[in-house]
Amino acid sequence: MLGMTDGGVFSENFLRSRLDVGYNRPMLQTARPKKKSQPKAPAHEKYLEAFRWMLLTRTFEEKLASMYRGGRITGGVYIGKGQEAVSVACGIFLQKGDIFAPLIRDQAGRSAFGEPLVDVARTYLGSRAGPMRGRDGNIHRGKPRDGQLAMISHLGAMVSVVVGSLMAKRGRGEKNFIGLTTIGEGGMQTGASHEGMNIAAVEHVPLVVVATNNHYAYSTPNDREFACANLVDRARGYGFEGYELDGTDLAACLDVIGTAVKRARAGRPPQLVVASILRLAGHGEHDDFSYVTDDIRREPFAIDCLQRTEAVIRERELADAETLKRWREEAAEDVENAFSAAQREPVPSGDDEDWSAISRRDLVDEIGEGGSS
Amino acid sequence: MLGMTDGGVFSENFLRSRLDVGYNRPMLQTARPKKKSQPKAPAHEKYLEAFRWMLLTRTFEEKLASMYRGGRITGGVYIGKGQEAVSVACGIFLQKGDIFAPLIRDQAGRSAFGEPLVDVARTYLGSRAGPMRGRDGNIHRGKPRDGQLAMISHLGAMVSVVVGSLMAKRGRGEKNFIGLTTIGEGGMQTGASHEGMNIAAVEHVPLVVVATNNHYAYSTPNDREFACANLVDRARGYGFEGYELDGTDLAACLDVIGTAVKRARAGRPPQLVVASILRLAGHGEHDDFSYVTDDIRREPFAIDCLQRTEAVIRERELADAETLKRWREEAAEDVENAFSAAQREPVPSGDDEDWSAISRRDLVDEIGEGGSS
Amino acid sequence: MSITYLEAIREAQAKLLHDDKRVFIYGQDVGGSFGGAFKATKGLAKEFPGRVLNTPISEDAMVGTAIGAALEGMRPIVEMQFADFSSVALNQILNNAGTHYWRTNIPVPITVRLPSGGTKGSGPFHSQSMESLYAHYPGLIVMTPATVEDAYTMLIDAVAIDDPVVFCEHKYLYYHLKADNLPNDGMPVGKARIARPGRDLTIVSYSAMLHESLSAAEEIAKEGFEIEVVDLRTVKPLDTATVLASVARTGRLLAVGESFPWGGVTAEVIARVSAEGFHLLDAAPARINAKDTPIPYHPNLWSTHRPSSKAIAAKARKILRE
Amino acid sequence: MSITYLEAIREAQAKLLHDDKRVFIYGQDVGGSFGGAFKATKGLAKEFPGRVLNTPISEDAMVGTAIGAALEGMRPIVEMQFADFSSVALNQILNNAGTHYWRTNIPVPITVRLPSGGTKGSGPFHSQSMESLYAHYPGLIVMTPATVEDAYTMLIDAVAIDDPVVFCEHKYLYYHLKADNLPNDGMPVGKARIARPGRDLTIVSYSAMLHESLSAAEEIAKEGFEIEVVDLRTVKPLDTATVLASVARTGRLLAVGESFPWGGVTAEVIARVSAEGFHLLDAAPARINAKDTPIPYHPNLWSTHRPSSKAIAAKARKILRE
Ligand SMILES: Cc1ncc(C[n+]2csc(CCOP(=O)(O)OP(=O)(O)O)c2C)c(N)n1
Ligand SMILES: Cc1ncc(C[n+]2csc(CCOP(=O)(O)OP(=O)(O)O)c2C)c(N)n1
Ligand SMILES: [Mg+2]
Numbered sequence A, B: 001m002l003g004m005t006d007g008g009v010f011s012e013n014f015l016r017s018r019l020d021v022g023y024n025r026p027m028l029q030t031a032r033p034k035k036k037s038q039p040k041a042p043a044h045e046k047y048l049e050a051f052r053w054m055l056l057t058r059t060f061e062e063k064l065a066s067m068y069r070g071g072r073i074t075g076g077v078y079i080g081k082g083q084e085a086v087s088v089a090c091g092i093f094l095q096k097g098d099i100f101a102p103l104i105r106d107q108a109g110r111s112a113f114g115e116p117l118v119d120v121a122r123t124y125l126g127s128r129a130g131p132m133r134g135r136d137g138n139i140h141r142g143k144p145r146d147g148q149l150a151m152i153s154h155l156g157a158m159v160s161v162v163v164g165s166l167m168a169k170r171g172r173g174e175k176n177f178i179g180l181t182t183i184g185e186g187g188m189q190t191g192a193s194h195e196g197m198n199i200a201a202v203e204h205v206p207l208v209v210v211a212t213n214n215h216y217a218y219s220t221p222n223d224r225e226f227a228c229a230n231l232v233d234r235a236r237g238y239g240f241e242g243y244e245l246d247g248t249d250l251a252a253c254l255d256v257i258g259t260a261v262k263r264a265r266a267g268r269p270p271q272l273v274v275a276s277i278l279r280l281a282g283h284g285e286h287d288d289f290s291y292v293t294d295d296i297r298r299e300p301f302a303i304d305c306l307q308r309t310e311a312v313i314r315e316r317e318l319a320d321a322e323t324l325k326r327w328r329e330e331a332a333e334d335v336e337n338a339f340s341a342a343q344r345e346p347v348p349s350g351d352d353e354d355w356s357a358i359s360r361r362d363l364v365d366e367i368g369e370g371g372s373s
Numbered sequence C, D: 001m002s003i004t005y006l007e008a009i010r011e012a013q014a015k016l017l018h019d020d021k022r023v024f025i026y027g028q029d030v031g032g033s034f035g036g037a038f039k040a041t042k043g044l045a046k047e048f049p050g051r052v053l054n055t056p057i058s059e060d061a062m063v064g065t066a067i068g069a070a071l072e073g074m075r076p077i078v079e080m081q082f083a084d085f086s087s088v089a090l091n092q093i094l095n096n097a098g099t100h101y102w103r104t105n106i107p108v109p110i111t112v113r114l115p116s117g118g119t120k121g122s123g124p125f126h127s128q129s130m131e132s133l134y135a136h137y138p139g140l141i142v143m144t145p146a147t148v149e150d151a152y153t154m155l156i157d158a159v160a161i162d163d164p165v166v167f168c169e170h171k172y173l174y175y176h177l178k179a180d181n182l183p184n185d186g187m188p189v190g191k192a193r194i195a196r197p198g199r200d201l202t203i204v205s206y207s208a209m210l211h212e213s214l215s216a217a218e219e220i221a222k223e224g225f226e227i228e229v230v231d232l233r234t235v236k237p238l239d240t241a242t243v244l245a246s247v248a249r250t251g252r253l254l255a256v257g258e259s260f261p262w263g264g265v266t267a268e269v270i271a272r273v274s275a276e277g278f279h280l281l282d283a284a285p286a287r288i289n290a291k292d293t294p295i296p297y298h299p300n301l302w303s304t305h306r307p308s309s310k311a312i313a314a315k316a317r318k319i320l321r322e
């Protein structure tokens, strides 16, 4: 079954070898993982690179959460604890010219695709120097000119936006680009995500949708979200190629998402990856996630992907203890730098703000100021 | 494969016998029909009853179309030519206490479920005595108190409405009821239909969704509507049981939709039937459907179900020529009566109208009259 | 005893569930041990098993389902997680629930709760006030309670009404507003309230802006002016009579709302008073709304974007000088 | 040569496709040999292969796709089959397109065409005027052309504007309105037009209601009154200056719109004039809208539901007597 990790040694060109098989095969059946997949033994740069992004993300988000608890962040804080392996795999295969439309729990992927950490800090702190300039906050950020779309909250809405961007690129004659967007199992139940996935298939754009079933939408468990046996079965209904994925296994994430990215790039139909994971934090940091049952915490998908990855690294001696320690220190330093830089920057002020919702200043409605000025 | 006609003789209790198998089986795989299904040989009352509803519908809609051409109908006229077999099967198994939410091309089903033809004529003519009292027209009609929901135009919106009605019935302790709603292959691409189907499965209500792929949404052929190999594959993605259906074959329609209805009634998961057919008229009577290609007109699904049914009846001598003639005459008479009754009735007048959009007259906004009075 | 605006909403729902078997609550995260993003249904799923149901993230279907249940005699309350997400249910609300009675003679008794309005750091998609969109279309009652008491009695009223009700509860008031106890009866639905009597200027407001308006009035009272403050309570129907009677007393009008400036409640109030009470006005009527941009995240921007008591007072002074 | 309002829209799109490689048209049934439910894109798919594309029945995704393409430099025109169906795309229009520039500094140059307004026998779901919903939210330009010439030049303007434009074209005018030829240039975007000069009363209107207002003015001219008729052309931005200048001349104001009465364009016009031009008014301003019910199917009801020139004339006479 294509797109699945096979438990074997993960070689330098694992992606290419899979693709050589895949290209000439008929549309994939949706794939199911073998029970109890074994951690891979990836003697591979990409694996270590991915681990470092994961580590950086975890370090950053722990700091962010502690700042939230200290009352230093306005509004919510949303972290991706436990989802770093899936997320990093979403960003790490993307190239300049690709489009990435991340959602809530995608810091690792955002970083791997090139978002500077300082921009995250800036957005949470509302810095004027940040991409959102204090106008929008937390996860609602992006730099569309760099292919990083800025999500709106309404789940599912970004899927069709990526489709349109890809159509435009194709229309312009660009080559070798793809788009990747993420969604939760909850977001898959919105009408917008349905319309977006269907139109992607109709337009046959090189899109990868990575859906993460982290077993909850906020406090709502799967049984009140959907009733199909497996969400990957939706792939076939849209004309996507579909894959299941153990999201705690970084090698599997790199393998499956990497394959999906390659296949999309090669002109295959849109790709759906459904990863299984447990969200290891609250929906946001305000949420104590006491609704997560003990039973579910004991499920195999409840493993911490970061710990699992580190265990593989140690076990297979892919990096020694000292290197790991250095990486950890470097991550802490990067995080420190990001926050301290952002903290020094000015925040917006209502009086200096350019209060115009449109770019054509001559067309701004004369309705008057409004607000408290 | 359950839910599929098997080419054998269609016995009086064909439904029961299928169900005896079906109840204890695990969730159905989506079923595919055998190539070139043979017309069945149904020595069966239901078959003839269904034929008569189909005949009545065809006769009615031909008259309606001719009135439209004569300029005697305001607004559009939407007929179901070629879809009568599917439609009648949607209505004929429903009982008092069931909910039917038909859409555009469902006259046969509406009639079979008990809608008097005169109400159709009244709605097209805007009679004050009709269920919509001239306020809404053509296919936008219903009598919710009788389980006949009044569609809004926005495709897909009625699916979740049926779900809610079924939940209420279950909550009240009613037994043995189901809901059936229809949709086109075009309507299946709306976000509303997705959300409705998903929520139906989550709530595990006794719902049957009959989707008719008539190969066009207005002028748009299938390849610009969806890109999956077969729409019935969506069933699995929602946790529905799914069936394909040759919509030109009345016996198959009765068999498959009848089975789905029985299974829903028996507490199985929601049911999706995807029928294949060609729309044999314009989207509305204003439309010359010149975009329908010659190739597609030669496809097996382009057969006229009414002619096919009549051929079976003649060939198997289920009714003699005289009986057929009498039925035809009776249909013409019923149609004549419906229109002439409706035509004698008063139409609304703006001055006498009760212009209130809410039932609580004491809460009507004091904004004043508006309009031209 | 002290009870917040949010608790009042919870208590109203508890009472409704208790008193009326037809009531159920449908929304994201309302059930289980969780009780909703704002805890407006905390404990209710346990107290009323099977009647407080979590839904998929499917706002269109949530409302559609409620409509269907209402047609079969139920009294569903739909909780939107944030008002802003009702944009994807708007079609069901306007075109299905809103048209049903007029088309078929059968009303659709659903109540859609919209946690509305701005709070610090909530940004463009968790801060909106959507009452004007819903009030513009026919067929709906749109409630905008400004007090703990109203939050309680009006929600009970909403569910009793046979027609669809959009219930705009203000998130800023959830915790900020407290009352000593809950009333048994409220004012009649659709009637505005004189929240503060005065004689020099009428401020018409509703929801969170009522409180900004009241502070402004308080402040200006020190300057010797008595401002009358009208709380609309429902924006549809809009109680023109009470507003006109107030303007008849004061001769001056300022309409204050938190939603976007183009159209909407404040425009409607001014249009009515100008059209029906023109001779009552001694000065030009005025209005204050939020600015015509999305609602900003950063508190500095947000507090400039939304009308403040200071801005209201400044505007009021200007009108008083005319 | 004689060209209809509908043909002008087709011609504008043909010109846009011809002149600007970034333009494409996206909508249900716009492509193939069909050319749209109203034939506004007739022949264009053939003339411009691959640039006039049929879509699935997925309004949300149609707009989302257009937004994405616009971000990558395209100039998409989305055709809604009927304005009414844009209710299910409203979220993308308001919350995605409408907020994008403000949030990211990058505008979203999409044009969403809404075949709007009532015609005989079209009923509640094929007759709506939705300009007020879109104008209420920040970030959008909302155009409502009333003439063949404007339909042409304003659609060309719409596509040229870097910000999202909601283009409300009126179905009643499609065939009823003819011009001799198409202009090269129109008035500047956002400027209202004096459609008929006068001195006794200003009627402010737009889209199909402009023509009802003009007939009313014509009729009342026989009685010796000269009514000035202002065509707003765009309802957002709304050209307050032109409206105020007209009221300065006439001292009287009647605002006429076809959409629902609560809030919306006519309320906004009256609110602006009352607030900013109070001293200009010699009589109470007034408005006429459609009735506050869904739009009826039967022509007898429909013609009562919508404002007619007769009703406008009657109201005008009343204001003139004051
Ligand atoms: C249309 C819509 N409705 C409601 C919300 C509020 N909301 C934000 S995140 C969330 C849960 C999302 O669950 P899921 O998609 O599974 O993603 P996860 O948070 O588990 O990563 C909800 C309900 C929203 N953002 N959009
Ligand atoms: C949400 C929405 N968008 C557009 C329309 C306009 N419309 C009415 S029928 C139709 C085509 C429907 O196609 P399909 O669902 O396949 O049904 P069929 O007409 O073929 O029976 C369209 C686009 C609509 N009714 N609803
Ligand atoms: Mg989740």
Ligand SMILES: [Mg+2]
Binding pocket: B184, B185, B186, B212, B213, B214, B215, B216, B217, B218
């Ligand atoms: Mg079809």
